[in-house]
Amino acid sequence: MFHSNHGTRRSAAAVRSSTSGGLEGGGxxxxxxxxxxxxxxxxxxxSTFWLLxxxxxxxxxxxxxxxxxxxxxxxxxxNTIYTYTTTTTTTITSTRTETLTVSFPLTHTxxxxxxxxxxxxxxxxxxxxxNQGSSHSQVVVGRHxxxxxxxxxxxxxxxxxxxxxxxxVQQEQRKWYGVKSPRPLIVITPTYARTFQALHLTGxxxxxxxxxxxxxxxxxxxxxxxxxxxxxxxxxxxxxLHIPFHEKMPVEWAERHLTENRMRLLGLRVIRERNxxxxxxxxxxxxxxxxDLFDEIQKxxxxxxxxxxxxxxxxxxxxxxxxxxxxxxxxxxVQGPACNSSGHLIGWHTFNSIPYSxxxxxxxxxxxxxxxxxxxWSGFVFNARMIWKEAEEGRPEWVKDLDKIGxxxxxxxxPLALVNDASFVEPLGDCGKKVMLWWMxxxxxxxxxxxxxxxxxxxxxxxxxSKRTPWQESDDLAGGKLEQDDRRxxxxxxxxxxxxxxxxxxxxx
Amino acid sequence: xxxxxxxxxxxxxxxxFGKFGxxxxxxxxxxISGSAGDxxxxxxxxxxxxxxxxLPLKYNKKIVGRxxxxxxxxxxxxxxxxxxxxxSPVRTLNPEEADWFYTPVYTTCDLTPNGxxxxxxxxxVMRSAIQFISTNWPYWNRTEGADHFFLVPHDFGACFHYxxxxxxxxxxLPLLKKATLxxxxxxENHVCLKEGSIIIPPYAPPQKMQAHMxxxxxxxxxxxxxxxxxxxxxxxxxxxxxxxxxxxxxxxxFKNNPLFDISxxxxxxxxxxxxxxxxxxCPLGWAPWSPRLVEGVVFGCIPVxxxxxxxxxxxxxxxxxxxGVFVAEKDVPNLDTILTNIPIDxxxxxxxxxxxxxxxxxxxxxxxxxxxxxxxxILNGLARKLPHDKSIYLKPGERTLNWTAGPKGDLKPx
Numbered sequence: 001m002f003h004s005n006h007g008t009r010r011s012a013a014a015v016r017s018s019t020s021g022g023l024e025g026g027g028x029x030x031x032x033x034x035x036x037x038x039x040x041x042x043x044x045x046x047s048t049f050w051l052l053x054x055x056x057x058x059x060x061x062x063x064x065x066x067x068x069x070x071x072x073x074x075x076x077x078x079n080t081i082y083t084y085t086t087t088t089t090t091t092i093t094s095t096r097t098e099t100l101t102v103s104f105p106l107t108h109t110x111x112x113x114x115x116x117x118x119x120x121x122x123x124x125x126x127x128x129x130x131n132q133g134s135s136h137s138q139v140v141v142g143r144h145x146x147x148x149x150x151x152x153x154x155x156x157x158x159x160x161x162x163x164x165x166x167x168x169v170q171q172e173q174r175k176w177y178g179v180k181s182p183r184p185l186i187v188i189t190p191t192y193a194r195t196f197q198a199l200h201l202t203g204x205x206x207x208x209x210x211x212x213x214x215x216x217x218x219x220x221x222x223x224x225x226x227x228x229x230x231x232x233x234x235x236x237x238x239x240x241l242h243i244p245f246h247e248k249m250p251v252e253w254a255e256r257h258l259t260e261n262r263m264r265l266l267g268l269r270v271i272r273e274r275n276x277x278x279x280x281x282x283x284x285x286x287x288x289x290x291x292d293l294f295d296e297i298q299k300x301x302x303x304x305x306x307x308x309x310x311x312x313x314x315x316x317x318x319x320x321x322x323x324x325x326x327x328x329x330x331x332x333x334v335q336g337p338a339c340n341s342s343g344h345l346i347g348w349h350t351f352n353s354i355p356y357s358x359x360x361x362x363x364x365x366x367x368x369x370x371x372x373x374x375x376x377w378s379g380f381v382f383n384a385r386m387i388w389k390e391a392e393e394g395r396p397e398w399v400k401d402l403d404k405i406g407x408x409x410x411x412x413x414x415p416l417a418l419v420n421d422a423s424f425v426e427p428l429g430d431c432g433k434k435v436m437l438w439w440m441x442x443x444x445x446x447x448x449x450x451x452x453x454x455x456x457x458x459x460x461x462x463x464x465x466s467k468r469t470p471w472q473e474s475d476d477l478a479g480g481k482l483e484q485d486d487r488r489x490x491x492x493x494x495x496x497x498x499x500x501x502x503x504x505x506x507x508x509x
Numbered sequence: 510x511x512x513x514x515x516x517x518x519x520x521x522x523x524x525x526f527g528k529f530g531x532x533x534x535x536x537x538x539x540x541i542s543g544s545a546g547d548x549x550x551x552x553x554x555x556x557x558x559x560x561x562x563x564l565p566l567k568y569n570k571k572i573v574g575r576x577x578x579x580x581x582x583x584x585x586x587x588x589x590x591x592x593x594x595x596x597s598p599v600r601t602l603n604p605e606e607a608d609w610f611y612t613p614v615y616t617t618c619d620l621t622p623n624g625x626x627x628x629x630x631x632x633x634v635m636r637s638a639i640q641f642i643s644t645n646w647p648y649w650n651r652t653e654g655a656d657h658f659f660l661v662p663h664d665f666g667a668c669f670h671y672x673x674x675x676x677x678x679x680x681x682l683p684l685l686k687k688a689t690l691x692x693x694x695x696x697e698n699h700v701c702l703k704e705g706s707i708i709i710p711p712y713a714p715p716q717k718m719q720a721h722m723x724x725x726x727x728x729x730x731x732x733x734x735x736x737x738x739x740x741x742x743x744x745x746x747x748x749x750x751x752x753x754x755x756x757x758x759x760x761x762x763f764k765n766n767p768l769f770d771i772s773x774x775x776x777x778x779x780x781x782x783x784x785x786x787x788x789x790x791c792p793l794g795w796a797p798w799s800p801r802l803v804e805g806v807v808f809g810c811i812p813v814x815x816x817x818x819x820x821x822x823x824x825x826x827x828x829x830x831x832x833g834v835f836v837a838e839k840d841v842p843n844l845d846t847i848l849t850n851i852p853i854d855x856x857x858x859x860x861x862x863x864x865x866x867x868x869x870x871x872x873x874x875x876x877x878x879x880x881x882x883x884x885x886x887i888l889n890g891l892a893r894k895l896p897h898d899k900s901i902y903l904k905p906g907e908r909t910l911n912w913t914a915g916p917k918g919d920l921k922p923x
Contacts, residue, residue: 139696139817141673143747144754149842152762161849162732162768168853169787169860170728176864177726 174212179298184214184278186384188267190260191285192222192249193229195444198454200285201229205236208283211294215239216278218270220263222249231453243270251364251446257373260284261412264377265405271384272402278384282377282415286441293436296429302396303382303419304426307336309438310351310376312369331355334435335372336379337427345427350374365445372439375414379437381428382415398424539861548826549867550881553888554598557895560607561594562642568614568634579618583711583800584626586693586883587615587660589874593884609689609891610648610657614638617663631669632682632915633923635659639684653910654688655901658891661685662711664796666692668701671795676701683914687901689894691887693798695820702820707890709883710822713803715875721780725809732768733848734786734810735759736779737801738794739771752793755815755838759792762842769845783808787856788834788848790815803872806832809863811856813848815841823871823886825893832862 187208191197208215217240221229224244233240245263250256264282271280279297283289287308297304310333331352338347353360353371361368385395387402398421405412416422429436451457573579573588580588591613594600601607616631643649649657661667667685668676677700681690686703694701695708739760741751748757763769771790776782783789789805793816802821805812812833814821821829829835836847862868870881878884903909913920 139698139753141677143749146749146754146757146761147839147842148758148761152765152842154766154768154845158845158849159768162845165849165851165853165856166730166732166787169856170730172857172860173726173728177724 179295182213182298184216185211185294185297186216186218186271186276186278186280187283188218188220188264188271188280189283189285190220190222190245190263190267191229193226194249194446195448195450196442197228197285198232198450201232203288204283204285205232205238207289207291208238209236210291213294213298214278216241216276218243218267220245220267222247222259222263228453241270243267252362253360253364253370254362256364261377265402265412268387268402272387272389275388276384279381280384280387281381284378284439286439286443287378288438288440290436292434293429296434296436297381299428300381300383300426302386302399302426303380303415303424304428305337305345305380305432306429306437307334307349307432307435308376308379309334309435310372311438311440312351312353312356312371334432335376335439336429336435337425337432339427339431343427343431345423345425348375349432363446364443365448370441370443372441373413375416376439377415378439380415380425382418387418396424538864538866539858548889549871549886551885551889551892552880553885553892556892557599557608557888558601558606559594559597559599559609559611559888559891560601560604560648561591561611561613562646564613564638564641568638568641572615572618576618576620578620578624579615581714582620582624582626583713584617584662584693585712586662586709586874587617589712589876590660590691590884590887591615592876593878597878597884597888599888604646604648607648608656608895608897610642612638612642612657612659614659616661616669625671626663628663628669628671630923631663632679632919633921635667635669635682636684636919637923651903652687652897652901653903653908654685656897658689658691658707659685660691662691662693662709664694665701666690666694666706667703673795679916682919683911686910689891691890693822694796695822695824696797696816697818697820699818705894707887708820708822708824709887710803710872711798711800712874713800713807713872715873718780718804718807718873723781723784727785729785729787731770731782731786733763733770733788733790733813733844734782735769735771735790735792735801736774736776736782738773741795751795753817753838755841756792756794758838758841759790759815759844763845766845768849780804780808783810786810788813791833792816793819793838802833806863806872807869809860811859811863813844815844822883823890826886826889827868827871832859832868834859 189204191201208217215238217233217236217238219229219233219240220243222245224246225242230242233242243266245266247259247262250259268280270276279300281294281297293306296306312333332349333351334349335351336349337345338349340346351372356369356371359368360371386399388395389403398419400418400420402418405417412418416425419425569588569591579585591611594611594613604610614634616634617626617628619627619630621627639649639654659667661669663669664671665673665676667681667690668679669682670676670679680700681703690703690706691709692702692706693709693711695706696702737756738751739756740746740748745751748754751757759771763771770782770786783804787810789801789808789810789812791799791801791805791812791814793799797816797819802812802814804810813836814829814833815836815838817838821827821833834848834851836844840847867881870879871883871886874883
């Protein structure tokens with residue numbers, strides 16, 4: 001920037017100084033000699049002596065490549081020399097340049113003489129300053145060494161400390177500029193033990209662990225409390241409440257949605273009983289959440305709504321071709337609030353499920369598109385005080401009492417059933433424009449098996465053939481059970497199994 | 510009834526917590542308490558009177574007219590100070606009641622094609638201006654300039670040279686021996702820093718910095734940040750001369766360190782990156798001062814000052830030791846150890862002090878001027894030097910200034 005452009009004028013200055021350098025070298029040589037023999041400049045023999053000395057000094061300067069006059073002064077007058085070594089150069093610094101008031105032309109001898117006296121006085125002054133000690137600046141002009149430590153690489157403890165500093169600084173930043181007075185979160189998740197549960201719950205556990213607010217997780221399990229879920233929750237390091245739900249999860253999707261709604265209501269009743277405070281959020285175990293969501297929902301007053309991205313494609317090739325209209329206005333796979341230009345809620349964006357209606361899945365695990373409900377619960381958040389029994393101060397009248405909901409046995413499709421007037425719902429996430437969570441339903445068939453706790457114990461009874469097996473028998477068999485040990489599981493049993501090799505199933509012996 | 514009995518304590522607790530929360534959060538900026546901090550908010554109006562000499566336009570307007578780049582470079586403070594004083598309430602049109610006299614002469618506006626100021630004519634320009642005011646008004650001769658102040662924002666102030674050795678050789682212009690100098694250069698025990706000078710920050714364009722602000726909740730994830738030269742290959746190819754070898758030492762020791770984001774690039778996101786960094790290095794270059802200090806303060810990045818014996822701007826009003834980290838040039842190889850060993854409370858406190866808006870304001874030269882900005886700090890500094898000692902008024906016949914001192918080239922008229 002600034003200093004790099006110095007080059008143009010510095011080179012000009014350098015040219016000028018180099019031409020005067022020789023003169024200076026010679027000129028300074030003279031005071032040293034003249035101090036010894038004063039008044040000698042008028043004798044003619046002295047002038048040739050000066051000329052010779054000047055020439056000699058010029059030659060020496062040329063040879064060394066720098067003004068060695070400083071060196072002379074350093075050796076003669078100063079008692080402090082700083083020396084540093086680098087890998088490339090050996091450098092010597094000079095003392096304060098105040099001692100070297102030089103640059104006078106050699107052609108006029110009188111000026112040399114007059115210049116000598118102030119020179120000497122300057123030297124005396126500088127000596128006095130050197131002796132003053134503490135007030136004297138240690139900073140000198142000139143070439144310095146480049147200090148490099150012997151092992152110029154990062155030290156791991158220091159790197160760790162630096163990271164801890166950064167973490168603390170960011171914490172402070174969040175405290176000042178982030179959400180003021182953050183409220184704790186109450187997360188309600190309906191779940192049940194099945195093959196994909198570990199996959200879904202692991203993702204959700206890790207998400208909740210990273211939320212920077214206190215989280216209470218209410219896990220409602222269909223079919224009662226099972227060891228599967230309990231073991232996953234115990235390892236989660238999230239504060240949780242494991243609530244059993246008396247029904248088992250049905251196999252049909254439509255039934256499953258209704259059962260899940262009932263499970264969520266149970267969760268709400270738990271909150272109501274215990275008067276838990278905070279913001280209630282419905283996190284389905286198969287949904288994926290962004291951490292921004294948790295910062296955004298802190299803004300909710302009573303009831304808010306966020307946009308949910310609907311990922312209904314299950315990857316199957318049975319997607320209908322887009323119509324012309326759809327190509328121009330592609331359908332947005334989002335469910336959420338819709339606002340007018342002034343930011344007020346005017347309606348709801350729903351997922352257009354018509355293209356999928358013929359091929360939607362009815363059974364869990366069917367390889368067809370799973371459709372979401374009209375309004376997913378996960379898109380709504382509300383203040384826990386809204387469902388408290390006691391009429392909270394400031395609690396709006398448009399909220400229905402929780403006990404009255406569902407008492408006639410009616411099904412609750414969406415959280416909008418909790419309120420009398422849906423227009424009071426606050427649209428969050430920049431009025432629904434920001435999608436911070438995604439709905440996705442990936443499940444295996446209801447009868448699919450998985451190792452309990454995902455621990456393979458005892459070793460497999462069902463063995464899987466490795467591809468390149470030396471045993472010839474594999475060619476004779478076509479799809480039946482093969483009793484050849486996988487190399488990974490070779491054990492003392494292998495001898496017995498090799499015996500078993502000879503007695504193949506399906507072959508009577 | 511039983512429920513109500515514990516709702517009340519619950520509510521009380523909420524109120525208490527709420528109160529603490531609010532008080533805590535309000536204190537995310539910290540005021541430097543005591544004499545130093547309050548001084549930043551002093552209002553100079555009413556405490557001093559400044560008379561602005563009317564110089565012929567060739568000393569100011571015409572110079573800027575010839576090269577308007579002068580309004581954007583880091584030495585533009587001299588121009589903006591003039592404009593500020595013309596319309597400021599401290600200005601007086603009656604020189605008899607003035608405490609301070611200002612000479613609007615722009616000595617740092619003779620630019621090379623690259624935009625760098627050439628100081629070769631500056632002594633003559635200054636001399637010519639002083640000659641003008643001394644012949645047309647009696648106030649210079651009355652005190653030989655002891656109640657006059659001048660802005661000399663160039664590299665080495667009134668030594669009028671960019672090369673340190675030459676600047677030291679020249680020394681401060683002899684005519685300015687008694688005047689108060691307002692300059693950016695400050696180094697202890699240096700020829701070019703005179704007793705009683707006011708050190709100011711270099712000019713940084715406030716609108717440009719404002720345009721690159723990012724939200725303060727963006728987490729600071731860079732530990733140490735620096736962009737600039739380490740070796741000045743054009744002028745000092747060997748290294749060791751530029752920045753007294755400190756910048757080269759920085760590069761050699763920390764180029765492989767993941768905590769140090771240092772390079773010579775010119776990114777467009779320079780200001781944004783500074784706002785994402787915890788520490789910003791401000792090493793010396795050819796001169797000890799640098800605009801990085803201003804940028805660090807404005808963007809809340811703790812400045813790490815690597816310049817021995819430097820005198821920082823408004824040092825009597827801003828407690829720089831509490832805001833920045835000072836590292837001796839000889840300690841540069843251990844910079845990572847030094848920075849990681851600073852206790853976290855100290856770092857957080859420094860960030861709180863930096864977040865103080867009056868601190869940022871004191872470093873800037875906004876147009877139009879705002880209360881607490883650098884213009885006002887300069888006036889505060891001048892006001893603190895009042896009242897003038899009676900001895901500055903010369904008795905008739907008493908003369909100390911040597912009008913013919915200095916190199917012969919300076920004596921040529923301009």
